[in-house]
Amino acid sequence: MDQLLQHLLNTLILGGTYALLGIGLTLIFGIMKVVNFTHGELYAFGAYMMFFFAMVLGLDFFATLVIAVILGVALGALIEITLLRPLRGANIDTTMLVMIGAWIVMQNTEQLVWSGIAKSINTPFPVEPLVLGPVSVSWVRVFVFVVAVLLILGAQLLIHRTKLGKAMRATFQDRDTAALMGVNINFVYTATFALGSGLAAAAGALLGPVFVVTPTMGNLAALKAFAIVILGGLGNIKGATIGGFILAFVEEMGAGYVSSGYRDAMGFLLIIIVLLFKPTGLFARAERIG
Amino acid sequence: MKTALLCLWLAVLLTVPLWLTDLYFLHILITTGIFTIAAMSLNLLLGFTGQLSLGHVAFFGIGAYTSALLSLGFDLQLTESYRFAVAPKPVWLAFLAGIVVAGFFGWVIGRISFKVRGAYFVIVTISFAEVVRLVALNWVDLTEGPMALSAIPPFTFGIPGLWEETIYKKQPNYYLVLGVAILSYLVIRRLVLSRVGRAMIALRENEPLATSVGIDVTRYLILAAVVSAAIAGAAGGLYAHYVRIIDPDIFLFIYTVTMVIMVITGGKGTLAGPIVGGLIFGILPVVLRSFAGPEIQWIIYGAFMILIVFFLPDGIVPAIRSWWEGRVGPLAEPEPAELSNARPAERQAE
């Protein structure tokens, strides 16, 4: 029983970060119809920025977090303007190839700059965990969870309560009509990609200190983000949030009670099963974002 | 003129081991050849049917693992009472079994993934390869997991019972790979120039239209997937018995990406494209190695991919062809890709 409670707590904490990873990707797909292969690299970028500013330059942990996210947003905007804007209207396979190319360039640049050796980031949180009866969790993970939930809620608010969000939703529904109604499509696209990238960088910046930072850390993160997004239905933010928690649950229970080695396989098996029976995802309301 | 050049080209390929004495470079040519075969098989899906299958390395790996495991033999305790043991089989038999098993998985994945298109298709195929990798990594009793399958026997050559030669040396391995490459090329050429190939291209260009004129889309797609997977499996088998060690990293996405780069650089949907692309990206690492680390090499690969999509979306082969035609006039035998006028990228572009 205690073990089950611990697994459930782990699921909750892990699910929050998975959801954060998923919504950035699903947002970009939903609005831009781009499968963003650089998602995992933006995640790694966030973690490396965290390492650079906090450990190399010795800045404050929380200030660094903000800097890492802002830089992630800037890098996302740069990618959108240089690589995706010229391909506006090209088919989805073409943009996918470009994004794969960008992914390879980014990952190997990280390897070149930071070397293949894992980096570790210290946090200001106490080492003694938060103990709740039979279960416990480290303070840094509680912090990560809270920030992740706040970011997810913030993204929701942005989409539903702001003018930019309205333009994004309009573009999602019908790009051409939105353009005719005076929505600046280029701006919406850049903003969307930058926002999605910022969320990925935030996830990396938050999880970098929990784990270790390596140049290939983005690969697994990207694959998991794909799994989450497929579970929730491409372009569905609520679906991605729930998908994040489902993936965390399946992984945690699979590792706890079936086989720890197959932990990462659980998610992909889930994708294949979901696509077999419900190809548009568990929460097929892809006609609307949010 | 054309025949003469073709003969020259074949003569060059056939005599390589005679004038190239540097074993290291021959080694590079052999692995290049193996990846070129895999790229040719991917081209069948990517270029001719227009399906961006990003799990292709799974078939390569399945072919490699099947062939390696059968030639090594294995002994599995499946349940308390049921044991599944296979004695080591001759390498040729294992190699053929690898092709069949890879083809079978092509069929299964075809059945599953062709239900969906676009981004979903891409993600299903990636997920498939990742699941296979994780199975290879964790089913330690069968695959040795991260410890790798080592001491895989090399190919043997000769008549069973009378005279047999084990192929350790690079020269015979080169000819073996070359032979399989030529055979694969002929199979693919035969397929795409046939009625089946025309149907594939028709559905790549306009799927609804192809369906409405009575082309059974899924059937042709699955046929393409099976042939493509089987050839990739053959490449995997060659790899396993040449390198003689395989580990689950063989299923990494990066190898699929390598194949994709080979295909799109050379020219997707052309017969010669993957060969040109395969040679370029098989040999480029050697040229780069002397002055750049592996990271630089991959950065160049990635940049290449972006540049090709931006500036040469059809790849090198069609570009050279149109340049040639502009000077000399149309070629006698069009490549299958030119049977229809519009290319998908142009059609969907604004």
Add this chain to the structure above:
Amino acid sequence: MSHWIKAVALTLSAVALAAVPQIASAQETIKIGVNQPLTGAVAASGNYVTNGARIAADELNANGGILGQQVELIIEDNKSNPTEAVAAAEKLIVRDEVPVMMGAWSSTYTLAVMPKLMEYEIPMVVETSSSGKITTQGNPWVFRISPTSEMEAKAFADKIDDFGIKKADFLAVNNDWGLGASDEFRTMLKENGVEVGMVETMSADAQDLSAQLSKLKASDADTLFVTTAVEQLTLVLKQAKSLGLPQTIITTGGSQSPDQLIDQAGAAADGSYHLLFFAPWFPEAAPNPEVAVQFVDKWKERGYNFAGLTEGFRGYDGIMTIAAAIEKAGEAEPEAIREALWDVKVEGVNGDISFIKQGPEGMESGQNVPAVYVVKIENGEIIQPSF
């Protein structure tokens, strides 16, 4: 159809030109191949070992080289992957024509490379790997200076009572090293009347281990043996702390670098014990204090990370062993070096290095019997545990 043929022919001839062998450098050197993980999951350790090898080579060259020739290390990255380890070995042997190699850190990479040693008849000194399989499968080209997991387990046997172990669980990386070590320790513990509980595994690149640790937390064992590389060990210690694991953690394998653990896991490393093959905090206590002290000094002089010393010494000892063999052989030829390795006696950082025979008769591999130490981390300091 013809134009592409031309294009390809052009490419091919261009490449053929590039493949013309470079003119050999005027000064002949003795080449030693080094096959280490410089990138990937266990890169930190591989780089430390390589640094140790560099110190040895520079020391040899400063003293006039071997047989009057300068030593040249040819270092290849095996990218923390067995297939790449084989490719690196192939390159070292065929391309660089090295007469002897050192490698390949992990048991898995070493086992992968071993058939190549047989094929090309090149000796290799194994500096880190501990799987029993390496020296028992009948490969006469393998000479190992690191201890096997079995030796390590046996050395631990008389400490069981000090620790008061009643029941033990295991968490191991799922490769030859991790699984082999947990097997050997399990056997040894059972023989000594200790109950053995769960064996949990993790893949080498896994970062979130909370599921495995939650499972172990529910166990009633008093001790947890962990075998994995230092990067993952940091994660294990941190996550074990946050889950409130009650067991005493003992790490095996000698690749733990307690300094790095203190640095990266902080207080989460407190109370853990580590089996090591070199204790650089107390070099005076080593069997060859002079060698150990001067090695530690050189390491510090170069500004290498102190935490890497527990790995770096292996590279130093490995290259020194090879150098002694070449010196003894009188020529840098594979077969002569192999013969000479049987007779070397080197005063290494770990202790005296010499090889005993292991494996099937006529095909024996060489095995050294090294020293084993236990250290404890307490309040962010490394101490010799007092029982």
